[in-house]
Amino acid sequence: MSARHIPIVICQNCALYNTARVLGLESPDCSTLDQVVIRNHPIDRGQRLFSAGDPVRYLYLVHSGSCISYQAGEPPKVMSFYLPGEIVGIEDIGESHHSHTAVALENGSLCQLDFTHLDASLSPEELIRVQRYLLQAAALHARQLQQERLVTGLPSAEQRVAAFLLNLGQRFQAHGLPALAYRLPMSREEIADYLGLAPETVIRILKKLGSRGLVSIRTRQVEILPPPALERLSAA
Amino acid sequence: MSARHIPIVICQNCALYNTARVLGLESPDCSTLDQVVIRNHPIDRGQRLFSAGDPVRYLYLVHSGSCISYQAGEPPKVMSFYLPGEIVGIEDIGESHHSHTAVALENGSLCQLDFTHLDASLSPEELIRVQRYLLQAAALHARQLQQERLVTGLPSAEQRVAAFLLNLGQRFQAHGLPALAYRLPMSREEIADYLGLAPETVIRILKKLGSRGLVSIRTRQVEILPPPALERLSAA
DNA sequence: CGGTATTTTGAATCGTTTCAATGGAGGTGG
DNA sequence: CCACCTCCATTGAAACGATTCAAAATACCG
Incomplete structure (x- = not known):
């Protein structure tokens, strides 16, 4: 936990580099990562990443484009916006089902991470690095939400x-x-x-x-x- | 990461039990924990947990009483409230210095966790459990902040x-x-x-x-x- | 039991919303 | 490529809600 903040690097032309950096895993052997990561997942405007009630399984890093999330309910209220480089779904880690719905605001592409089998797919050392990255990303997300709360x-x-x-x-x-x-x-x-x-x-x-x-x-x-x-x- | 949410247990009369549960470490040998945790840290109304600009080192679990945090600036704006069972400072993981100031609203007690030396103090298995707990706690905190943003x-x-x-x-x-x-x-x-x-x-x-x-x-x-x-x- | 800080109340001002209607941008098909 | 169409953005005037300022009452700390 003593490591400094690991920045999320956006690399438009090199999804592999981007993904490796995102996970804090820069070793050339990325075979294990391929079990949990889908790189460059294209998405169209209006398409859903997940809906309220869906089981929680993936994180999405916004590569290009942007997303919006709505609180379940009628009428649905706007919960958050997600810009390039930001992570959708990290706040639902530890929950079994999503309580909100995420939708793409524009055509773009995402990086999709299955975090339900990290323990099985990664070595202890890798797992520690990925967990540390996710913890820092979640903390950063919380700081950002605090800023947003101050705005509203x-x-x-x-x-x-x-x-x-x-x-x-x-x-x-x-x-x-x-x-x-x-x-x-x-x-x-x-x-x-x-x-x-x-x-x-x-x-x-x-x-x-x-x-x-x-x-x-x-x-x-x-x-x-x-x-x-x-x-x-x-x-x- | 496949483990379900670990609830924070408030145990008014048994700080050790509380701390062990909080860290997801229930083994009777808590000698390693004593290197990173101060249990039942009393605090008085108005006393500061940390100030904006201080180096980030501790998390605080509110055991009894409650806290408030202020954004740095003049006049200082109210950022958050922290109730019993909630964690102060988790959003600053990954930062070198606090950007806000936390103060006790009432007399109470805290559980203080030094997370800057977890790597050195814990075994890989323990570290994975503690990191997983912290990740889930940070995600829960983010969900809570989203709820609060919806309120305001x-x-x-x-x-x-x-x-x-x-x-x-x-x-x-x-x-x-x-x-x-x-x-x-x-x-x-x-x-x-x-x-x-x-x-x-x-x-x-x-x-x-x-x-x-x-x-x-x-x-x-x-x-x-x-x-x-x-x-x-x-x-x- | 004092003294101080917080809470409460009232009336005028200001800002925001509402409703209805117009203008413009972007997307689709001929 | 243009014409159309729909959705989004914009404008105006009346009604409503929130803020401000000043002052009184109440709670709370030592």
């Missing part, structure tokens, strides 16, 4: 939207993508549901932030204009 | 307060305490900060829920009156 816990709609844009940027940046220019993978309505606002409020605030010169919003294309005075807003 | 992501103040009361109850219940009758460890202002509301709004809504017969609030003593029609409110 802000008092005003303006602060929530500003902090949401910054949070997405930070998460893109954490995996080597630009923090200040990106494309929103989700609709205004999904943002609104996530933040506990009306869709119209999200729209009006995006417009207001734009007219103040803090961001440039062209439908789904976001640019956070430096210097990011947006940060002062989300702090307050 | 609700659209109206009334839904947020109702869901907050239910969420606390569920968390007490998960560790053997009553879900429908408990004492709030935190102030109205801390609830308000956490939920992104004004303290007066929290007070007024608690009163409104009381006058509708959904709960009984006497300062900090909460009773959720069955049948919990409160749940319908937080769903909507």
Whole structure:
């Protein structure tokens, strides 16, 4: 547990390298890994990774594209968004069945890891390394969820939207993508549901932030204009 | 990783039993554990577990009492509450320094685990068990944070307060305490900060829920009156 | 039993939602 | 490649809900 954080490396052209790094296993002999990992699993917009009630078996690393998860219930509420480099399903380790449904927001590809037979497939040394990686990934995920809770816990709609844009940027940046220019993978309505606002409020605030010169919003294309005075807003 | 969830057992009179169960190590020989665990660490209201910037070294299991954590910054924002049976600091595994400050809300006691030398102190078999426990605990923590994010992501103040009361109850219940009758460890202002509301709004809504017969609030003593029609409110 | 911090109350202001209707983007098939 | 169609994004005005500020009452600590 004394090892430092192992970053998730996104390597668009080399799924094997990516997978090995993800698992902290860089040895050339990856035959054991092939028992538990499917690399470069393509997925279409709208397709489900898993549904509420399904048995828990796989983790998914988002390689390209992005995903959304919904809480079971009627109407289904937006629970989380998953950007490239992030892991879907790690929060369900230890549960027998998923309590939420995960869906692809765009066409993209995933890396799929079967973690139900790690003990049988890996040597003790490998298992320790993989467990350590998963523990660090779960802890990182928890920190990220705390950040997200702080975003939705802000008092005003303006602060929530500003902090949401910054949070997405930070998460893109954490995996080597630009923090200040990106494309929103989700609709205004999904943002609104996530933040506990009306869709119209999200729209009006995006417009207001734009007219103040803090961001440039062209439908789904976001640019956070430096210097990011947006940060002062989300702090307050 | 195929093992089912290991519940955290709260045993008020037997710290050793508690600790062994927590670590998934029930063998009578606990000499190795004594290198990494301090059992029954008493703590006073207002005392800090750690501050933002401190090196990350310990996890704390809340044995009795409760804790709060604040995001670094001015003014400091309420990040999380930690109830009996919950783990403080697990989200910082993999980080070198804490990014938030944890403080005891009441007099109580903690179980302290040094996880920086687990590799050196434990055998491979023990390490695998402890890592598996920590991974499941981190995943559980992430699920809990997702629930909390859903609470603060609700659209109206009334839904947020109702869901907050239910969420606390569920968390007490998960560790053997009553879900429908408990004492709030935190102030109205801390609830308000956490939920992104004004303290007066929290007070007024608690009163409104009381006058509708959904709960009984006497300062900090909460009773959720069955049948919990409160749940319908937080769903909507 | 004091003193202090927290909780509660009230009334005016401000922000957010709601509802209904228009405008624009993207996707599909001719 | 264009026309169509549908879904998503946007706008405006009225109604509602939450916040603010100031002040009083109550709980709690030592």
